[in-house]
Amino acid sequence: xxxxxxxxxxxxxxxxxxxxxxxxxxxxxxxxxxxxxxxxxxxxxxxxxxxxxxxxxxxxxxxxxxxxxxxxxxxxxxxxxxxxxxxxxxxxxxxxxxxxxxxxxxxxxxxxxxxxxxxxxxxxxxxxxxxxxxxxxxxxx
Amino acid sequence: xxxxxxxxxxxxxxxxxxxxxxxxxxxxxxxxxxxxxxxxxxxxxxxxxxxxxxxxxxxxxxxxxxxxxxxxxxxxxxxxxxxxxxxxxxxxxxxxxxxxxxxxxxxxxxxxxxxxxxxxxxxxxxxxxxxxxxxxxxxxx
Numbered sequence: 001x002x003x004x005x006x007x008x009x010x011x012x013x014x015x016x017x018x019x020x021x022x023x024x025x026x027x028x029x030x031x032x033x034x035x036x037x038x039x040x041x042x043x044x045x046x047x048x049x050x051x052x053x054x055x056x057x058x059x060x061x062x063x064x065x066x067x068x069x070x071x072x073x074x075x076x077x078x079x080x081x082x083x084x085x086x087x088x089x090x091x092x093x094x095x096x097x098x099x100x101x102x103x104x105x106x107x108x109x110x111x112x113x114x115x116x117x118x119x120x121x122x123x124x125x126x127x128x129x130x131x132x133x134x135x136x137x138x139x140x141x
Numbered sequence: 142x143x144x145x146x147x148x149x150x151x152x153x154x155x156x157x158x159x160x161x162x163x164x165x166x167x168x169x170x171x172x173x174x175x176x177x178x179x180x181x182x183x184x185x186x187x188x189x190x191x192x193x194x195x196x197x198x199x200x201x202x203x204x205x206x207x208x209x210x211x212x213x214x215x216x217x218x219x220x221x222x223x224x225x226x227x228x229x230x231x232x233x234x235x236x237x238x239x240x241x242x243x244x245x246x247x248x249x250x251x252x253x254x255x256x257x258x259x260x261x262x263x264x265x266x267x268x269x270x271x272x273x274x275x276x277x278x279x280x281x282x
Contacts, residue, residue, distance in 0.1 A: 012259065013259070029222075032173060034184045036182065040235055041175050041182070041235065042175075042233060043173060043175045043184065043217075043233055044231070044233070045220055073182050075175060075181075077184035077185075077186075079171075081170075086256075088171070088186070088258075090185070090186050092184055117229075117282075140258060141258075
């Protein structure tokens, strides 16, 4: 199946380069965060923004996310699939999650952010930064 | 924001019941598996099928997935979002992953399965069953 002009992995998927991955991270507004808490894995959708190569998102009082982000390893994924053509792509970001507490940083992220999807919540709202350690992407079809 | 006829969680999202969650798991062909390997979290898309309340998928030689599914806790997520209306839903399955090695089971899953998206791969292909421990879902908008 290989497209001779683009590298493929051992399963035949096209390997996306870093620029492709970053473009796709910007292209879609919602991604998914995987984190571990009390020995259980969870995946929850978040509305994200990109700061350099770091994925950032605001979480509004979600205690599960907040408990899990104490410099823990996390994964973040964006994708798009078309069932009619059985094609699509996915981008995976791996890193550690930290709470953003610097005022300048918070202001910068607030300005760059997309409008929140979840209506403002009475509880505290926190910016989380995933300090990116790797970004990889694959495309199919 | 609460719809008085449907329960909401502490962030104002509508809580989906089990029937809703199972219907949505059937509705979309691709979901995302989160697993841990060597202290790192990953999220990879898989084309899934449902067997009772268990999520099953065939993996074609993906050593990362195969290495991670030795009765490890995993998470599986499906979702759908509409950026124009800022609405959507997500369903999270938590459980343990096992390799399916019973011949009858494999035949049953082969019959129920959607056609594979990734072209057949020369390596061995394995059915994985997530023994579901919990299914939860949320909707927004």
